[in-house]
Amino acid sequence: MADPARPGIPAALRRRADRLRRSPRLATATERLAPRSVRTRTTIAACVAVAVVLLAASAAVVLLMRANLHRTVETAAREQARTVARSAAEGPLPHVLPLDPGADFIQVTDTSGAVVAASQNLAGRPALADGGHDSFDLGVLGDEHHQRVTTLTTATPDGPVTIRVGASLHTADTAEDLTTAALAGLSAVLVATVGVVTWRATGRALRPVEAIRAEVAAIGDRDLARRVPEPGSEDEIARLAHTMNAMLDRLEAAGVRQRRFIADASHELRSPLAVLRTQLEVAHTHPDPVVRADMVAGALQDTDRLQSLAADLLLLARLDTTGHNGPAEELDLAELVRTCLEGRGPGRKEVVTELADGVAVTGNPMWLGRLLTNLLDNAERHARHRVTVRLALDPATGRAVLDVADDGPGVPPAEREKVFERFTRLDDARSRDEGGTGLGLSIARDIAALHGGTLAIEDTPAGCVFRTRLPARPHPTAAGAEGSGR
Known part of the structure; x- marks a missing residue:
């Protein structure tokens, strides 16, 4: 008697097999069994490819040989039959x-x-x-x-x-068996040879990669002077090693800059703090009220300097972490310059403006205002009589050109890049001796770079001019010029 449940067994087995195939445990086991080494995967792939090719070639050889031998035997039998038929x-x-x-x-x-x-x-x-x-x-x-x-x-x-x-x-079958066995043995030898050669060649090719990995793993945050070995070849591995060393160069340079910045900041903070402590101690113990008032006034000045220095350090940290995720507001650069000059009030030196109207830039108004303020502060500290601010649109490049010039002693060509470094002191008349923090020009250059522009010192017959170039969007109105004295 037939079991009524029997016809349903294959479907149930299929469903169970499907569940097993979709099982996470089976997937995990498959992942564990899968080779993780590039060397192993390459060797397996080469062996499988050669085995498939040899299998197809051997099958073709055996089939062709069988057909040829059978045709020969059949021809001999047919010739014998024809001889008997004639007789x-x-x-x-x-x-x-x-x-x-x-x-x-x-x-x-x-x-x-x-x-x-x-x-x-x-x-x-x-x-x-x-x-x-x-x-x-x-x-x-x-x-x-x-x-x-x-x-x-x-x-x-x-x-x-x-x-x-x-x-x-019998002879044909024997030849076919011998040929099949010979091809099987030869194929096995060839596959094994390909596997060994591929394993050794892949290991030799990946040895520099392993050396690079081991060297990078051994490099610590305080040992950035080490470099990965570069092979003498011009292949992809050599280019990888060169790229890794270039990255390590950048990391080492960044680390050096960071350590130097921390050391300079510590030094810059230590001096005013020591002076401030001395002034407060003297003011606290001195019996003369006039001297005490002078000491407190000096302490307030040092406190202002410390506050400015802390603000500049915070701004530099913010600029370093902001990257290129900043400005997106369209600004009239001439109007921004006027607003900054009006907000400064009367200064110690005369400020002359030559501004071309209709020059628009895309940027952060607070940061661009800080750029201009830092350049003006630097120019006023070193100018003898006058500071000149010029704004124009360069028709050749389509960029806004903002110049802040002073009639001071100027900057020697050899020192023009050094002044943009943080806490830089020069040995000439433009040394920082009038209350600057040593960070203003560095901040200004970082702000210009953040806006896709440049800041550099240009040649001038007398004094010094700091030229900022920014990507501009000129207004359709005609550009004009404005001159005024402050």
Whole structure:
């Protein structure tokens, strides 16, 4: 009696197999079994590719050889059958037919199925049954042979007869087996050779990568002077090592700048703090109220300097962390300059402006105002009589050009980049001796760079000019010039 639940078993098994395939545990096990090494994956891929190619080539060789050998055997059997047919057409055949080389047996039957003639090994045997058999038990030889049988019907004086000639495929089968075994062995050797060569070649190729990885892993935050080894070749690994060393150069330079900045900041803070402490201690113990008032006034000045220095340090830290995620507001640069000058009030030196209207930039008004303020502070500290602020649009580059010039002693060409470094002191008349923090020009250059511009010292016949170039959007109104004295 059939089990009614039996037809549902295959579907249940399929559902269970699907659940197993989707199982996270099975996926995790598969991931664990998957090779993680590039060397192993490359070797496996090379071996699989070579094995597939060798398998296809070996199969093609064996099939072609089999077809050729079978064709040769069949041709020999057909030629034997034609020889017997010619003899039968000429007259009665002998009861025992001789075998030519390549033929295994011969049997001739008439239309009634009676054996007319046969080879010695089939003498006295009944007629072979039809049905396309190609394997016969030849008792004379004592075993069974794989044979190709050719059947030919021809007319004789006694009526039509059917001639069957069998040719042994033993030699062909033996050759095919030997060839298959030889190809299998050769393929195994080739796959093993490819695996060994690929493993060694991949290991040799990845050795510099491992050396780079080990060196990078050994480099600490206080050992940035080390570099990864660069191979002498010009391949991808050499370019990778060169790129890693360039990155390490940048990291080392950044670390040096950071340590120098911290040391300079500590030094700059230590001096005013020491002076401030001394003034407060003297004011606290001095009996003269006038001297005490002078000491307190000096302490307030040092406090202002400390406050300015702290503000500049915070701004530099903010600029360093902001990167290029800043400004997006469109500003009239001439109006911004006027607003900054009005907010400063009367200064110690005369300020002359030459501003071209209609020059718009995209930026942060607070930061651009700080850029201009820092340049003006620097110019006023070193100018003898006058500071000049010029704004124009460069038609060749489409950039806004903002110049802040003074008629002071100027900056030697060799020192023009050094003045933009943080806490830089010069040995000439433009040294920081009038209350500056030593960070203003560095902050100004960082702000210009953040807005996609540049800040540099340009040549001038007398004094010094700090030129800022910013990407501009000129207004359609015609540009004009304005001059005024402050």
